[in-house]
Amino acid sequence: MMEDILERAVEIMRAQGAQFCDARFQTVDGLGIRLVDGAVRDLSDDHMAGVCLRARVGGVWGTASTVALDRQSVSDIAIRAVRSAGMMRGNDMEAPPTVKRDMKAELRIHPRDMDVEQKIGELMHLDKAQALDRIVNRNTNYSEEVRNNLLVNSSGSVISWEEVRTRFFAFAVAKEGDRTEMYYDGKGGSAGFELVMDADLPAIGEHVAKEAIATLEAERPPQGRMTVISDPSVSGLLAHEVMGHASEADEVVKRRSFLTDRVGDTVASELITMVDDGTCPGAFGYIPFDDEGTPSSRSVIIKDGVYNGFMHTLETASAMGVPTTGNGRAQDFSHRVWARMTNTYFEAGDWTLEELLEGVKDGVLSDRMTCGMEDPVGGGFEAKVLRGFRVVDGEISGMVRSLTLTGDALSILRTTDGMGNELRLDPGYCGKGIEDWVPVSGGGPYCRSQITVGGA
Amino acid sequence: MVINISSAYMHGLERARRIGAEQAEAFVSESRSICAYVDGDRISVTEERVDRGIGVRILKDNRLGRATANFNGFKEIDTCVHRAMEAGAMSMPDPVFKGFIGPQGPLMFEPDVVSENIDGLFPAHLVEVAMQVVALVNRHGVKVPRAMIRSGSVDTVVGNTNGQEAHHAYSMVYMHFTSMSDEPRPGEGIEQWFSHSLEGFDPEIMGMRLVQKAKAAANAVPYQGRETLTMILPPHNASEMLTTSIGVAMSGEEVNLSRSPWADRLGEQVASRSLTLLEDPTDPRGILSGCFDDEGCSASKRPLVQSGVLKEFMYDNYNATKAGVKPTGNVIKRSTTDPRAIYRGGNKIAPLNLVVIPGGKSVEDVMSSVDRGIYVEQFAWPQADPLTGRFGLEVRCGHMIEGGEVVGTIRNALLSGNMFDAVKDIRGIADDSTVHHNTIVPTMAFGGVDLIGGD
Numbered sequence: 001m002m003e004d005i006l007e008r009a010v011e012i013m014r015a016q017g018a019q020f021c022d023a024r025f026q027t028v029d030g031l032g033i034r035l036v037d038g039a040v041r042d043l044s045d046d047h048m049a050g051v052c053l054r055a056r057v058g059g060v061w062g063t064a065s066t067v068a069l070d071r072q073s074v075s076d077i078a079i080r081a082v083r084s085a086g087m088m089r090g091n092d093m094e095a096p097p098t099v100k101r102d103m104k105a106e107l108r109i110h111p112r113d114m115d116v117e118q119k120i121g122e123l124m125h126l127d128k129a130q131a132l133d134r135i136v137n138r139n140t141n142y143s144e145e146v147r148n149n150l151l152v153n154s155s156g157s158v159i160s161w162e163e164v165r166t167r168f169f170a171f172a173v174a175k176e177g178d179r180t181e182m183y184y185d186g187k188g189g190s191a192g193f194e195l196v197m198d199a200d201l202p203a204i205g206e207h208v209a210k211e212a213i214a215t216l217e218a219e220r221p222p223q224g225r226m227t228v229i230s231d232p233s234v235s236g237l238l239a240h241e242v243m244g245h246a247s248e249a250d251e252v253v254k255r256r257s258f259l260t261d262r263v264g265d266t267v268a269s270e271l272i273t274m275v276d277d278g279t280c281p282g283a284f285g286y287i288p289f290d291d292e293g294t295p296s297s298r299s300v301i302i303k304d305g306v307y308n309g310f311m312h313t314l315e316t317a318s319a320m321g322v323p324t325t326g327n328g329r330a331q332d333f334s335h336r337v338w339a340r341m342t343n344t345y346f347e348a349g350d351w352t353l354e355e356l357l358e359g360v361k362d363g364v365l366s367d368r369m370t371c372g373m374e375d376p377v378g379g380g381f382e383a384k385v386l387r388g389f390r391v392v393d394g395e396i397s398g399m400v401r402s403l404t405l406t407g408d409a410l411s412i413l414r415t416t417d418g419m420g421n422e423l424r425l426d427p428g429y430c431g432k433g434i435e436d437w438v439p440v441s442g443g444g445p446y447c448r449s450q451i452t453v454g455g456a
Numbered sequence: 457m458v459i460n461i462s463s464a465y466m467h468g469l470e471r472a473r474r475i476g477a478e479q480a481e482a483f484v485s486e487s488r489s490i491c492a493y494v495d496g497d498r499i500s501v502t503e504e505r506v507d508r509g510i511g512v513r514i515l516k517d518n519r520l521g522r523a524t525a526n527f528n529g530f531k532e533i534d535t536c537v538h539r540a541m542e543a544g545a546m547s548m549p550d551p552v553f554k555g556f557i558g559p560q561g562p563l564m565f566e567p568d569v570v571s572e573n574i575d576g577l578f579p580a581h582l583v584e585v586a587m588q589v590v591a592l593v594n595r596h597g598v599k600v601p602r603a604m605i606r607s608g609s610v611d612t613v614v615g616n617t618n619g620q621e622a623h624h625a626y627s628m629v630y631m632h633f634t635s636m637s638d639e640p641r642p643g644e645g646i647e648q649w650f651s652h653s654l655e656g657f658d659p660e661i662m663g664m665r666l667v668q669k670a671k672a673a674a675n676a677v678p679y680q681g682r683e684t685l686t687m688i689l690p691p692h693n694a695s696e697m698l699t700t701s702i703g704v705a706m707s708g709e710e711v712n713l714s715r716s717p718w719a720d721r722l723g724e725q726v727a728s729r730s731l732t733l734l735e736d737p738t739d740p741r742g743i744l745s746g747c748f749d750d751e752g753c754s755a756s757k758r759p760l761v762q763s764g765v766l767k768e769f770m771y772d773n774y775n776a777t778k779a780g781v782k783p784t785g786n787v788i789k790r791s792t793t794d795p796r797a798i799y800r801g802g803n804k805i806a807p808l809n810l811v812v813i814p815g816g817k818s819v820e821d822v823m824s825s826v827d828r829g830i831y832v833e834q835f836a837w838p839q840a841d842p843l844t845g846r847f848g849l850e851v852r853c854g855h856m857i858e859g860g861e862v863v864g865t866i867r868n869a870l871l872s873g874n875m876f877d878a879v880k881d882i883r884g885i886a887d888d889s890t891v892h893h894n895t896i897v898p899t900m901a902f903g904g905v906d907l908i909g910g911d
Contacts, residue, residue: 254496404848
């Protein structure tokens with residue numbers, strides 16, 4: 001039985017000198033379906049299982065993982081985990097309290113309870129609806145993942161929990177002459193197949209196709225600093241990339257974050273309250289426990305413009321003498337734990353979009369993020385945006401193609417003078433630098449700020 | 457029971473035959489990797505990872521199914537084969553795909569991409585190297601807030617029921633260091649290093665680059681203004697900008713799906729005459745070089761763009777069949793940075809080793825020939841839109857050039873342009889070819905990009 005094997009590994013690591021240690025068994029089962037131009041291009045059923053052991057010795061983590069799940073193999077790597085940690089000297093860490101829980105995901109339609117053929121049938125609605133004139137390529141991607149975790153540690157905790165995520169999106173490519181443009185939309189969450197069944201797939205498919213075609217007419221974006229109304233996906237990117245990564249406490253304890261020593265300072269407009277909340281039911285970044293066995297929590301990062309605090313692992317919370325927040329996350333059993341975000345967003349204000357537009361003399365309204373990059377050291381911000389709209393004298397006047405928003409994060413947030421009244425979260429995967437991808441969501445309402453805009 | 461990858465692969469194919477697959481393909485990988493992480497000038501985590509897995513594709517009644525799993529014995533392989541069979545049964549008949557590749561003939565070359573020393577390394581060795589760099593950087597008053605050294609050895613075998621079988625082994629060392637200077641404001645430098653071994657790595661060179669980059673970033677001033685100028689990209693930035701634009705445009709899948717701007721341009725002048733791009737899997741410097749791709753197809757050295765003329769696209773077997781051409785040996789699952797779980801990925805079309813033929817000038821000569829330009833040391837994330845080639849990138853540290861001389865260092869600027877236009881306006885290619893992921897690229901200068909100031 002796996003629990004016995006993990007308990008034995010913990011005993012071995014303790015006997016070898018680990019001050020604290022944990023052992024985590026994880027299975028990851030995924031299904032991926034990719035439809036291209038009306039055909040199933042890829043249908044993949046993926047399974048992964050492994051054990052990760054961590055030993056804290058002299059203030060350093062020794063980590064070992066294996067896909068060999070027998071008692072002997074796991075015991076062998078327990079010794080190696082302790083030995084590799086024991087070479088160095090670092091800071092001590094307080095052990096977490098004992099937790100005993102067994103949790104299953106709450107779903108209406110567990111993805112494994114539904115036929116793959118039926119799933120393909122549903123997704124075909126999304127594909128077919130994209131088939132409009134000037135659409136040269138239509139794409140539908142679906143993925144589901146079921147993670148089962150069992151964690152045992154030297155505090156006596158035994159925790160098992162299930163995480164289920166489902167996601168779909170469509171992107172259509174339109175072409176006319178030399179111009180090629182795309183548009184995308186979709187949904188994702190900690191949910192079962194009900195996420196797909198509840199969605200109006202034909203409407204989403206038609207929407208992405210029509211918008212891809214419309215984008216063929218988009219013009220080059222304006223250049224320079226101006227008023228930008230960020231849509232919820234770009235607001236989420238602002239929250240995630242700018243303030244979120246710099247609030248991961250592992251960046252703070254080593255003073256790599258521009259927000260180090262800023263708790264209590266006014267860092268943004270008083271309209272801004274920003275939260276990371278791993279307990280958001282149904283959100284893509286929902287986690288009942290982090291990968292260290294800490295229950296997830298809601299952390300207020302900025303409260304009415306004042307910087308409030310960080311997201312912690314066991315190690316960073318101990319180093320800073322505060323309670324941990326349940327943000328110690330790993331990509332899977334074969335990757336290390338870092339301080340990571342979960343669901344990160346700006347809280348909604350009370351402005352309608354029309355009210356936000358009214359005050360704009362010359363600016364841009366963004367429409368859909370492409371990607372972004374953090375800068376915890378310099379506090380810079382870069383968001384690539386799929387497209388946007390010119391706003392002149394409070395009216396939307398025309399579409400602009402791919403644009404980039406950039407600037408100094410705090411300068412941007414201090415200029416925020418309007419927050420929309422509707423919060424939306426978008427699913428995604430977040431890397432720490434260039435690897436270690438974990439599921440998250442980011443979002444916010446429409447936000448109005450001064451940002452540098454550019455694009456070709 | 458631990459089984460070797462050849463037994464695993466043969467068992468997978470045999471199992472597929474027995475349960476009724478018309479054709480089957482198995483890709484098996486095994487890796488051992490070790491890693492040392494630095495956080496805040498000290499070692500924070502060491503790792504040792506062992507990984508073994510299989511990816512199976514099955515074709516029956518023109519339906520294609522795929523499954524992947526890691527394994528410790530034959531039982532998991534059997535389950536994986538059954539899952540692939542079930543996935544295929546529930547898929548739809550594919551009007552294009554007729555089967556996996558056939559036997560590929562004798563080996564034409566075999567680059568030496570394995571360092572025998574890698575398997576003898578333990579985390580302590582990587583710790584020692586990492587701390588040498590950290591000590592050197594610290595001596596100059598600069599910190600190393602975050603760094604990672606990973607080494608690994610990978611063995612793969614891919615084969616199918618048509619009789620093709622290809623073995624590949626490689627070793628890799630990947631380093632990613634950041635440095636930070638607090639004076640006069642926080643500035644960050646980043647250095648990466650790719651190789652098959654630790655041989656040739658000089659901690660002093662890495663350390664001094666980190667010191668210089670962090671100090672340059674710390675002293676950079678916000679850019680004000682707006683102008684059109686020449687961008688000079690050092691190898692790591694040139695590599696990323698080329699691979700995310702024209703690298704994607706040369707993929708046979710992008711061509712077949714009408715997404716490549718170069719889809720109808722074979723044989724035409726698409727870039728400056730100074731640009732020649734080779735796919736060169738024979739070059740042992742290439743981390744992913746090898747005589748076969750990860751579909752088991754023979755790879756070969758050939759020009760993709762020669763003197764600016766588009767010569768070839770890259771195809772996997774599926775897209776080659778669709779296009780009515782031969783596959784080119786450009787399927788990659790293997791990784792330049794991480795040996796773990798490479799069996800899990802689908803078939804990605806990319807160069808095994810993309811080489812930009814270097815120019816005859818030094819970097820200094822390229823810079824001195826530029827009237828007004830920017831040498832971009834650090835972007836937020838160098839990336840062009842593969843569909844259009846457009847880019848708008850935050851410059852985190854760039855050196856302004858006036859009359860061939862560096863006249864200042866800037867930050868907080870936005871550089872925008874289009875890579876498909878930029879490759880038609882190449883102003884210089886230097887001779888400092890550097891390995892970066894699956895490319896070997898020198899410093900390159902491109903004209904006609906816009907720089908916009910911000911705050």
